[in-house]
Amino acid sequence: MSTNSNFEQPTVVMGCQCALVSAGYLAIFAVAYRLLTSIWNIVGPYVLFSPIDLKKRAGAGWAVVTGATDGIGKAYAFELARRGFNVFLVSRTQSKLDETKKEILEKYQNIEIRTYSYDFTNAAVSGYQDLLAELNQVEIGVLINNVGLSYEYPEVLHKVDGGIERLANITTINTLPPTLLSAGILPQMVERKAGVIVNVGSSAGANQMTLWAVYSATKKYVSWLSGILRKEYESHGITIQTIAPMMVATKMSKVKKTSFFTPNGEQFVKSALNTIGNAADTTGYISHQLQLEVMDLIPEFIRDKILTNMSFGTRKAALRKREREAKSQ
Numbered sequence: 001m002s003t004n005s006n007f008e009q010p011t012v013v014m015g016c017q018c019a020l021v022s023a024g025y026l027a028i029f030a031v032a033y034r035l036l037t038s039i040w041n042i043v044g045p046y047v048l049f050s051p052i053d054l055k056k057r058a059g060a061g062w063a064v065v066t067g068a069t070d071g072i073g074k075a076y077a078f079e080l081a082r083r084g085f086n087v088f089l090v091s092r093t094q095s096k097l098d099e100t101k102k103e104i105l106e107k108y109q110n111i112e113i114r115t116y117s118y119d120f121t122n123a124a125v126s127g128y129q130d131l132l133a134e135l136n137q138v139e140i141g142v143l144i145n146n147v148g149l150s151y152e153y154p155e156v157l158h159k160v161d162g163g164i165e166r167l168a169n170i171t172t173i174n175t176l177p178p179t180l181l182s183a184g185i186l187p188q189m190v191e192r193k194a195g196v197i198v199n200v201g202s203s204a205g206a207n208q209m210t211l212w213a214v215y216s217a218t219k220k221y222v223s224w225l226s227g228i229l230r231k232e233y234e235s236h237g238i239t240i241q242t243i244a245p246m247m248v249a250t251k252m253s254k255v256k257k258t259s260f261f262t263p264n265g266e267q268f269v270k271s272a273l274n275t276i277g278n279a280a281d282t283t284g285y286i287s288h289q290l291q292l293e294v295m296d297l298i299p300e301f302i303r304d305k306i307l308t309n310m311s312f313g314t315r316k317a318a319l320r321k322r323e324r325e326a327k328s329q
C-alpha cells in the first residue's frame with residue numbers, strides 16, 4: 001500500500017504541473033493570437049495591401065449611392081466618379097441631387113449621372129419596386145448602401161428627441177435600404193457573377209451603446225446582414241463589405257473640425273474604397289481601426305463603463321447647448 005501511494009503522489013503532482021503549464025501556454029497563445037489579429041486588422045488593409053482593381057471586381061460601369069447628397073455618401077459618389085464609374089445618386093431632396101450631379105459633372109465630364117429622389121422613411125414595398133425598376137435599367141457594378149439616420153443626441157429610449165416617429169424612421173432608414181436594395185440589385189450581379197455591395201454600418205453597432213439603443217441595434221443589424229450575405233454570395237463572385245466608421249466630420253456627427261481621429265467625408269471615403277476586397281468588415285479608416293482594436297482589447301465590463309460615461313457626457317453637453325440656445329432666443 002505504502003509503496004503504491006509513494007508512486008501515486010509524484011504522478012498526480014506532475015499531472016497537475018503539466019495541466020498548469022499547458023493552460024499557461026494556451027493563455028499565451030490566445031493573447032498573442034488576439035494581439036496579432038488586432039495588428040493585422042490595422043496593418044493589412046491600411047498599410048500592406050494594394051487596392052484591388054475595383055472596375056474589374058464590379059464587372060459593370062454603374063455605381064448606386066444612397067444618401068448621396070451629403071457627408072460620406074456624397075464623398076462616395078465623387079470618388080467613384082473619379083474612378084470612372086457612372087453614378088446613380090439616390091437621396092431625399094431633388095434640388096440637392098441636381099446640385100450634386102452638377103458638381104460632379106463639372107469635375108468629371110466623361111461619366112454619366114442619374115438621380116432618383118426617394119424618402120427612405122417610406123417603407124412601402126411599391127416605393128421600393130418603383131425605385132428598383134429605375135435602378136435596374138442600368139448595369140450596376142457597385143451598390144453603396146450608405147443612407148442612415150441617428151439620434152439628435154444620446155438619450156434613453158422613451159425620451160428620444162422626436163419620439164416614436166424618430167425611432168421608427170431610424171429603424172426604417174438604417175435597415176430597409178440595405179436589405180431591399182441588395183435583394184433587388186443582386187439578381188443582375190449574380191447573373192454577371194460580379195459586383196460589389198458596401199453596407200455602411202457604424203462602430204456604434206460593435207457594442208451595446210447606452211443611450212443609443214435603436215441606432216446601435218440597427219447598425220448591428222447592418223453588420224449581421226452583410227456578414228450573412230457575404231457567406232451566401234461569395235461563391236457567386238460578389239464582394240460584400242461592411243464599413244463601420246467611428247467619427248467622421250459630417251452633418252450627422254455635428255463635428256466640423258477634422259483631426260487625426262476625425263476625417264472629413266472625402267478623406268474617409270478615399271481610404272474606405274481602397275479596403276474593398278482587402279477587408280470584409282472594417283472601419284474604413286486607419287485611425288478608426290486603431291481605436292476599435294484598442295477598445296476591443298479592453299475587458300468588456302470596463303469598455304462598457306467607458307462608453308456609457310461617454311454617452312452621458314455627450315448627452316449632458318447637448319442638453320446644455322440646447323438650454324443656451326433656448327435662452328438666447
Ligand SMILES: NC(=O)c1ccc[n+]([C@@H]2O[C@H](COP(=O)([O-])OP(=O)(O)OC[C@H]3O[C@@H](n4cnc5c(N)ncnc54)[C@H](OP(=O)(O)O)[C@@H]3O)[C@@H](O)[C@H]2O)c1
Nearest residue numbers: 067069070071072092093119120148202247248250252253
Ligand atoms: N458621420 C459619422 O460620424 C458616422 C459614423 C458612423 C457611421 N455613419 C454612417 O454613415 C452614413 C452616412 O452618414 P453621414 O454622416 O454622411 O450623414 P449625413 O451627412 O447626415 O448625410 C445623410 C445623407 O442621407 C440623406 N438622407 C437623410 N435622410 C434621408 C431620407 N429619409 N431619405 C433619403 N435620403 C436621406 C441626406 O439627404 P438630404 O439632405 O436630402 O436629407 C444626405 O444625403 C450613415 O449610415 C451613418 O449612420 C456616420
